[in-house]
Amino acid sequence: MLAAQEPLVRWDWLGSHLDLLGERAVEHLGLTVVSFVLGTLIAAVLTSVIRRWRWTTGPITTLTTVLYTIPSVALFAALIPVFGVGTTVPVIALTTYSLVVLTPFLVSAFDQIDPPVLDAADAMGMTRGQRLRSVELPVALPSVIAGLRVTAVTIIGLVTVGGLFGLGGFGDFIDEGLTRDFPTLIVVGVIGSVLLALAADATLVAIGHLASPWRRPRGSSLDAAEAAT
């Protein structure tokens, strides 16, 4: 275990390794963003399939649930021999997890739309595309954002796990810290990924807030500003 005299954080190490810190952060963020975007795109496709052909709900849900029960460590371990150590393995694994997490959120986000609202959109002569763009997407957005937040935070955590398999990111620090008995690296890895998760979450909250003014209670700062002008 850790040597007793070793301090939890060696600040001098931190100061002299800022570039490495940045490099790991970029790796972590890069893996996250790529698999988040891919996962979201596939989840969107699956969601529209489910919405168009309701009978596909069962098979798709079963498939995603089965995938979800595979432990991340096992999935990484299974894929590495096939694809080798590179970005392919983490991207496949992380994309899979994001679509598994996100798809049910997306389906329920659209199912929650009040049916009379859709009825009204049709009755007013909107085409399918107009209804999707100007009614369904904006109305479902708050629930979509909620799903994206869970997904983003989940992926960031999983990238950390991937680090244990030498896939880069903040998990690399933890892996190295454990092997070298160097607590500073472990602390840096853990705190780094937590901060990244918080930042991603806050970003999504902000986007949701800006894009859904109708969900804001009256008397918020924006209204006050509007009233003042």
Added chain:
Amino acid sequence: MSEPFGASIEFRSVSKSFPGTAAPALTELNLRIEAGELMVLVGPSGCGKTTTLRLINRLIEPTSGAVLVDGAETTTHAVEVLRRDIGYVIQHVGLFPHRTIAQNIATVPKLLGWSASTIAERVDELAAEVGLDHDLLRRYPAELSGGQQQRVGVARALAARPRILLMDEPFSAVDPIVRSRLQDELARLHQRVGTTIVLVTHDIDEAVRLGDRVAVFATGRLAQVATPDALMAAPADAFVESFLGADRSLRRLALRTLGQLVDRTHTPDAASEVRLDAGLPGRSAVDALLASGADRVAVTESGRVVGHLTLAALTRLLATPDGHT
């Protein structure tokens, strides 16, 4: 009042069966609704009123038969084109929660590509038309009361001056006082705008109060179409009679004012008679007769007695099919 510019609607042997259901929702419906008319579809729950209404704007397609608007089958043009000329108001309003009231009202004009300034003008005009406070235009639907939301629903449906307005139980979710006010406003709006209105309700009082004509539906079939007065004077069958209720004589009297019923040929003699204003509904005479035990009431206009009504005279009036003297 402007010339009615509404469109006529015609159902030709329209039947509708929903997949997976045993009995058809609608069987061989034949019904013509005149341009500018306010037609009320009334009947017990599940009898096919909503189905009939949604056949007009093709939210439902018929299994057989044809629906015509202004003489042309509704399938002639793209469904979006048809719908943009037909306003639609439903009980649950279905306002777009993410759009301001002004944006909600502007929906169809925007789809039709009106200019921003024309739309803004029209929104202001409609807000005034349906009695919406101008300040509410910048708000979101969730910030409005049920009655206000219903007004927005009507304004949104009328925005592009559709020639037909379809209303499905538009007032059943608001409290009775607001409902009564909205009904009055709708009647005035119909007078002013001249749009053909088809209104669905399960409330016979609402039907006879608003309808130029009333179509009574029994399960999947049309039982009778008539003016409110003719309907209550002569129900076509036992179903219509029971649906109208045991108090149809009183309902008929409620459709007329005392001024329309009064016998002006006799000047009342006794000064102590019960006096009622000519503007009151006919049934208030019955109430006064029952309450006072008198055999006649005097009817006044601007405080001056113009004639009288006896129970015998009211009975005679109700015996005539058209209720006129």
